Every structure is written in structure tokens, then in C-alpha cells.
Amino acid sequence: MSEKTILVWFRNDLRIHDNEILLEAIRKADKVLPVYCFDPYYFHHTSSGASKTGNFRARFLLEAVADLRKNLQGYGAELIIRTGNPAEILPQLAEQYQVSEVYHHREVAYEETEISEQVETALWKLKLNLKHFIGHTLYHKEDLPFPIKDIPDSFAVFKKKVERDSNVRPCVATPEQIIVPEITDAGELPTLQQLGLDEPIDDPRATNYFQGGETAALVQLHQYFSQSEQAVKPKGSKGGTNNSSKLSPWLSVGCISPRQVYWEIFKHSGDSFAQNASMLKLELLWRDYFRFMFKKHGQKFIKAKNEESDEADIAVNELEFNKWAHGDTGVPFVDACMHELNATGYICNHCRQIVASYLVHDLKVNWTLGAVYFEEKLIDYSPASNWGNWAFIAGVNDAKESKYAIAAMQPKDADSDFVTTWQYSTIDEAGDLVGA
Numbered sequence: 001m002s003e004k005t006i007l008v009w010f011r012n013d014l015r016i017h018d019n020e021i022l023l024e025a026i027r028k029a030d031k032v033l034p035v036y037c038f039d040p041y042y043f044h045h046t047s048s049g050a051s052k053t054g055n056f057r058a059r060f061l062l063e064a065v066a067d068l069r070k071n072l073q074g075y076g077a078e079l080i081i082r083t084g085n086p087a088e089i090l091p092q093l094a095e096q097y098q099v100s101e102v103y104h105h106r107e108v109a110y111e112e113t114e115i116s117e118q119v120e121t122a123l124w125k126l127k128l129n130l131k132h133f134i135g136h137t138l139y140h141k142e143d144l145p146f147p148i149k150d151i152p153d154s155f156a157v158f159k160k161k162v163e164r165d166s167n168v169r170p171c172v173a174t175p176e177q178i179i180v181p182e183i184t185d186a187g188e189l190p191t192l193q194q195l196g197l198d199e200p201i202d203d204p205r206a207t208n209y210f211q212g213g214e215t216a217a218l219v220q221l222h223q224y225f226s227q228s229e230q231a232v233k234p235k236g237s238k239g240g241t242n243n244s245s246k247l248s249p250w251l252s253v254g255c256i257s258p259r260q261v262y263w264e265i266f267k268h269s270g271d272s273f274a275q276n277a278s279m280l281k282l283e284l285l286w287r288d289y290f291r292f293m294f295k296k297h298g299q300k301f302i303k304a305k306n307e308e309s310d311e312a313d314i315a316v317n318e319l320e321f322n323k324w325a326h327g328d329t330g331v332p333f334v335d336a337c338m339h340e341l342n343a344t345g346y347i348c349n350h351c352r353q354i355v356a357s358y359l360v361h362d363l364k365v366n367w368t369l370g371a372v373y374f375e376e377k378l379i380d381y382s383p384a385s386n387w388g389n390w391a392f393i394a395g396v397n398d399a400k401e402s403k404y405a406i407a408a409m410q411p412k413d414a415d416s417d418f419v420t421t422w423q424y425s426t427i428d429e430a431g432d433l434v435g436a
């Protein structure tokens with residue numbers, strides 16, 4: 001009997017631990033073929049010159065894929081890396097390596113599901129099945145106490161019912177061995193330049209450096225739980241909550257699973273860290289909520305109100321938007337947040353809420369411009385979390401209540417040091433702060 005090979009299509013699950021598609025493929029096949037595609041779609045430039053993926057996130061992604069390759073090599077395996085359309089590349093590889101099935105984790109947002117549909121159609125032409133797994137959420141879809149169509153739109157109700165009636169599954173086992181076919185052309189990691197991007201400049205004011213990859217994610221997870229609250233506090237961080245885990249970039253591309261974070265929380269829920277641990281659990285539930293809302297409502301969840309805009313409105317919008325984006329509104333806290341975002345790719349949740357609310361409610365700019373801007377800039381961009389939060393703040397989705405009370409969006413007294421740090425937009429080559 002001929003050997004069975006399953007192609008494992010890594011997307012936003014760039015890890016070996018708690019990775020069901022990898023484990024299942026190892027169990028069901030004699031050999032697995034791990035593949036990652038850099039899809040040019042995610043790196044195209046819009047007519048305004050913005051990139052769909054900014055350079056901080058792109059660098060993080062390159063590091064994450066390189067780390068996955070290194071970790072697979074540690075098993076004597078290999079990761080095939082290609083740059084191109086997965087709907088063309090995956091069928092080619094499937095033929096070349098005589099693959100019998102392709103596994104991937106199902107996504108929820110429109111663009112991501114569209115891409116997997118194209119892959120599915122292309123594979124069907126070869127009579128190959130694309131098998132979908134559910135693995136991006138803390139609670140498995142099948143363990144929810146309601147079908148997707150009946151998920152409560154209110155977060156409070158969702159939370160209450162899920163916590164009462166559902167359980168988080170244990171993590172799946174870490175593979176003991178990974179056997180791959182003989183791979184002669186594993187492919188090179190593209191450079192940022194090949195993806196059409198410049199190397200990002202690391203701003204010395206940044207309080208976090210996010211290194212892509214599962215290895216760094218596990219270090220961050222264990223540091224978060226092992227350090228005292230004081231040590232967890234990002235040094236010099238004045239913009240909002242200090243006890244956040246800073247795990248979002250890794251969670252977004254799946255270098256770590258929310259389940260793995262949850263079970264780590266569980267281990268610490270009895271110690272002095274209990275309050276932080278329960279906050280972290282709550283935030284992971286918000287993450288699930290936005291993903292399930294996308295699954296339930298599709299694009300409708302973020303559908304903007306049908307506002308008629310005339311040309312004059314659009315011109316004002318553009319002017320106000322550009323001031324906001326460059327941190328030039330004249331409101332010190334908003335400008336400081338935007339300077340930090342532009343210089344690092346990251347701002348905390350408190351800052352995100354304030355700048356989003358300011359754009360939408362004070363400047364009255366179309367919220368989708370802000371969401372697109374965040375999509376480019378954020379190092380932790382994730383479609384459901386970004387578009388869901390923006391729509392929430394703009395009040396355009398089907399959810400019944402806002403997470404964000406306006407009062408909570410006001411800068412706090414402790415934010416003044418933060419404003420001082422980030423009052424300038426950039427640093428010139430001599431290291432001087434410029435662009436007040």
C-alpha cells in the first residue's frame with residue numbers, strides 16, 4: 001500500500017504546541033508536509049500608498065515563520081516556504097508530493113475565508129479535500145451552549161452562559177515525532193524588501209519589543225506569570241493598564257493558543273496573581289466573542305450605517321483623518337498615542353479606545369478609515385478583534401451594548417508622563433526627537 005501524506009497548511013497557527021491540525025495529520029498519515037505561503041495579497045499597497053501589512057507586523061511574521069521552521073527542523077522535519085497565491089501553490093505542492101489531503105484551521109473573517117474557498121476549489125479539481133479544523137478560540141465552537149446562529153449578541157449574556165455551561169478543552173499533545181517526505185526545495189524566507197516593505201526603525205522610546213515566533217511567545221507567557229506585578233509592568237508605560245500580558249501579537253498569528261494561555265492562568269489562579277489571571281481570562285473571552293460574532297453575522301457585524309456623504313464631507317473627513325493618523329490633532333493624549341502607534345506598531349487597549357473614540361465621536365470621521373489604518377499599523381492586527389472593536393466603538397454592529405463606557409475612555413492623571421514621552425512623532429538620525 002502506498003504511503004499517505006497530509007499537507008499541513010500553516011496560516012495563523014504558527015506553532016507546534018497545542019496544534020490540532022499538525023497532531024491529527026501526524027496521527028492519520030505516514031508523512032506530513034508542513035507549508036507556509038506568504039500571500040502577496042496581504043502585502044499589496046492601496047491607492048493611498050498604505051500597505052495592507054505594515055513593516056512592524058511583517059517583520060514579526062517573518063520571525064514567526066523562521067522560528068516555526070527552526071522548531072520543525074529540531075524534529076528533523078522541514079517547513080516549505082513559498083511566496084505566492086496559496087490557491088496556486090498548494091495544489092502544485094499537493095501534486096508534487098502526492099498528498100492525499102490538506103489540513104488547515106478555519107478562519108472567520110471575509111478575506112481569510114475567501115482565500116480558503118479558493119484553495120478548496122483548486123484542490124477539488126485534483127479531487128483533494130481541504131479539511132477544516134476549528135482551533136483559534138478559547139472555547140471550541142462545538143462546546144458552546146448554543147448554535148452559532150443563537151449566540152447572544154450581548155457580551156454579558158454570552159459570557160454568563162459560556163462560563164456556566166461550557167468548558168475549555170485541554171491542549172492537544174505536543175508531537176513526539178514529525179516525519180516529512182524528502183524535501184528538495186524548501187524555499188527561502190522572503191525579505192521585507194521582497195515583500196515591498198522597508199526595515200522598520202526601532203524607536204528607543206518603545207517599552208516592548210515583540211520578537212515573532214512560538215519560542216518568544218512561550219518566554220513571554222512564562223515571564224508574565226513568573227514575574228511579580230511590578231516586573232510585569234512595562235517600564236515607563238504610562239498609557240493605561242499595566243498588568244496586561246502583551247501576548248496579542250503572538251495570539252494573532254497563533255504562535256501560542258488561547259487555550260495554552262488559559263491553562264497557564266488556571267495554574268496561577270490560586271496565588272497572588274489571581275486578579276490579573278481572571279482579567280486575562282475575561283479578555284480572552286472578549287477575543288472569542290468577536291470571533292463568534294463574525295461567524296454569526298459575517299460582514300453584517302461590521303456594516304456601517306448607510307450614511308450619505310457628499311464631496312465636502314469626504315474632504316473634511318480626509319483632512320481630519322490625516323491629522324489624527326499623524327498625531328497632529330492638538331489633543332496631547334491622542335497625539336501621543338498615535339505617535340507611539342506609528343513608531344512601534346503597538347498601543348495598549350486604553351489608548352486604542354481613546355484614539356478610536358476621538359476619531360469617530362469627536363472628529364466625526366468614518367470609522368472604517370480608522371480600522372483600515374489600524375489594520376496596516378498594528379503588530380497584533382487580527383480581523384475580528386480589530387474590526388469588531390472599531391465597529392463596537394462606532395456603534396454600528398449588532399451587539400447590544402458597548403464594552404466601553406465613555407468615562408473609561410478619558411485619559412487618566414497617570415498619563416501625563418506618557419504624553420511627555422510620546423509628544424514627538426519621530427526620532428531623526430542623530431537621535432533627536434522631532435515633529436512635535
Ligand code: FAD
Nearest residue numbers: 244245246247248283284287349352380381382385386389
Ligand atoms: P491582555 O489585556 O493581556 O488580554 C489578553 C488577550 O486577550 C490579548 O492578547 C488579546 O488577544 C485578547 N483581548 C484583549 N482585549 C481584547 C478586546 N477588546 N478585543 C479582542 N480581544 C482582546 N486586539 C488584537 O489582538 N488585534 C487587533 O487588531 C485589535 N484591534 C483593536 C482595535 C481597537 C479600536 C480596540 C479598542 C482594541 C483592539 N484590540 C485588538 C483589543 C486590545 O486592544 C488588544 O488585544 C490588547 O491591547 C492587547 O494587549 P495584551 O495582549 O496585553 O492584552
